[in-house]
Amino acid sequence: DFEEFMSFCRSSTPRIEPVITVNFGTGTPQEAADWVYYANIYKGYGIKYWEVGNEMSGNWEAGGPLRAEDYARRYIEFAQAMKAVDPTIKMFGPVAYGTRVRAENYSAQTWIEGFLARLDSAGKANLVDVIDYHAYAFWQNDNEATLLNTPANHNADVPFLRGLITTYHPSPSSVGLFMGEYNSGSATENTVKLVNGLFTADYLMRFVYNGGEMAALWNMFEGLGQAANGTWGAHGEIENGSLAAAQAAYRYQPRSSYRALQALNLGFSLPDPETNNLVSCTSTQPLLSVYANTRSDGKTSLLLVNKSPTIAYTTTINVSGFTPAASADVWTWNATNYVWVINGANGYANPDTAPTKTILATAGASFSYSV
Numbered sequence: 001d002f003e004e005f006m007s008f009c010r011s012s013t014p015r016i017e018p019v020i021t022v023n024f025g026t027g028t029p030q031e032a033a034d035w036v037y038y039a040n041i042y043k044g045y046g047i048k049y050w051e052v053g054n055e056m057s058g059n060w061e062a063g064g065p066l067r068a069e070d071y072a073r074r075y076i077e078f079a080q081a082m083k084a085v086d087p088t089i090k091m092f093g094p095v096a097y098g099t100r101v102r103a104e105n106y107s108a109q110t111w112i113e114g115f116l117a118r119l120d121s122a123g124k125a126n127l128v129d130v131i132d133y134h135a136y137a138f139w140q141n142d143n144e145a146t147l148l149n150t151p152a153n154h155n156a157d158v159p160f161l162r163g164l165i166t167t168y169h170p171s172p173s174s175v176g177l178f179m180g181e182y183n184s185g186s187a188t189e190n191t192v193k194l195v196n197g198l199f200t201a202d203y204l205m206r207f208v209y210n211g212g213e214m215a216a217l218w219n220m221f222e223g224l225g226q227a228a229n230g231t232w233g234a235h236g237e238i239e240n241g242s243l244a245a246a247q248a249a250y251r252y253q254p255r256s257s258y259r260a261l262q263a264l265n266l267g268f269s270l271p272d273p274e275t276n277n278l279v280s281c282t283s284t285q286p287l288l289s290v291y292a293n294t295r296s297d298g299k300t301s302l303l304l305v306n307k308s309p310t311i312a313y314t315t316t317i318n319v320s321g322f323t324p325a326a327s328a329d330v331w332t333w334n335a336t337n338y339v340w341v342i343n344g345a346n347g348y349a350n351p352d353t354a355p356t357k358t359i360l361a362t363a364g365a366s367f368s369y370s371v
Contacts, residue, residue: 006045014271016050018181019092019216022078023064024053024071029081029222036085051080051092051132051180057101057111061237068094068103076119079127092132099133099157112161116168125169126340131161134181137203140231141185144195148307149165150184151199151206151289158210179207181218183257189231190276192224192347193340196258197333201264202305203290209278217257224345232347239262243346250348256340259333263355268293268301277319288313288371300324306371328363331355 009016020039022032039045054077059065075238078192079091093260094115101127103114113133120126135157137150158177166172184199185190204215222236223243237258243251254262268291275296283290289305300322308312333355360369 002039004308006039006043011039018047019049019051020047021051021054021095022082024056024074024078025061029074029077033085034077034315037080038087038148040086047089049090049092049130050082051095053093054095055097055134056095057104058371063103067105068111069105069118072115072118073122075115075122076124076127077123079124083127090129090176092130092180093128093129094132095180097205098135099161103326113164113168113210116164120168126171128169128175130178131165132178132180133161134218135179136181136183136185137199141188141190141227141233143311147190147195148182148202148287151202151286154203154206154210158207158212162211176214177212179212180217182207182215183201183218183235186227187222187225187233187235188227188229189233189340189342191233191235191257192255192349194256194338196334197260197338198305200257200260200309201303202209202289202307204261204264206289209291215259224347226345232342232344239348243348247343247346247348250350250352253349253352255349255352256338259338259352260357263331263333264303266355266357268303269295269331270295281323283315285313285315287311289317294322304369304371312370314368316366316368318366320365324363324365326361326364328360330358330360332358349369 011016022035026272034119036050045355053322055061056064056066056071075093086356088162094112096111099112099154101111103111105114109117112133137153138147155271161177165175166255169175182203185194190196200217207215217237219235221238222234223240224232227233237255239251239253239255241251277294279292279294281290281292287306287308291303293301309318337351337353337356338349339351341347
């Protein structure tokens, strides 16, 4: 229940920041305001982030499908009621399933643009603090090479959304971008194979590199299900405990997307996002993605993602504007750490280990490294 969920969020270090979704499709603004009162005033949880409904343009949601302007009209009622209880909360909308879904208002507008335009015409654009959308990169998810090209989607999608915010919001620089759900696509075996770890690291960092601020991988726990193409896959970062008998030892095991996020947390990022700053970096190889981060602890970290299934790139790394130490910590995660074993509904990973730490003694302003 809600109390158990909040206890879970408050038990971690650093604490998990929950995003609470209020019932839009069959709920009321008063019910949503009551939730804010209960959580933040009565219980004192201080929950900052609240989203209004989920994918209401779809017929799979109770109360949907809705046109963008109809959702926006009711969103105004919800946001006003909720902020009247606690003016400090951040309101997320429109929780769209994609960046370019049609608004269905007899125009060429997307659903997100239709939402912002309706708020703007009512003089209420300031009621949205964060644009919230979902992005599954390659829904068919049946080709690894195609999947590994999809992080480039953010090069167009994030500036497109920023442009809409600039057009319709009175304070565009104050509006955040939240990729409230993301994964590679439909739950095929590619979502549990090693390729999804490579995708997760590259896709998430390309989103941030283009100006995105928050993202939540869908989802936490899930057992395997059969995809439309007959393979078995799952979106979950962690197996949900459904494995039994000969596979019981693999219950709750981390999957590839979890390992990718673990690698980012171990060496690339500091836990507090305000203490990381991405810096400019380029790669001469199209299948070798690279990102650089300057951290508040004085360290510069590099992330390299090799998306070739056959080539180990021996590359020269040149660092400018920073004087690196002569040695570097290296965290490696690859096929020696993780291999997916295809076994129908009882698939599992073996091996499945955390990223491996070594020391590179030949680092410096210019050095060679094999990826």
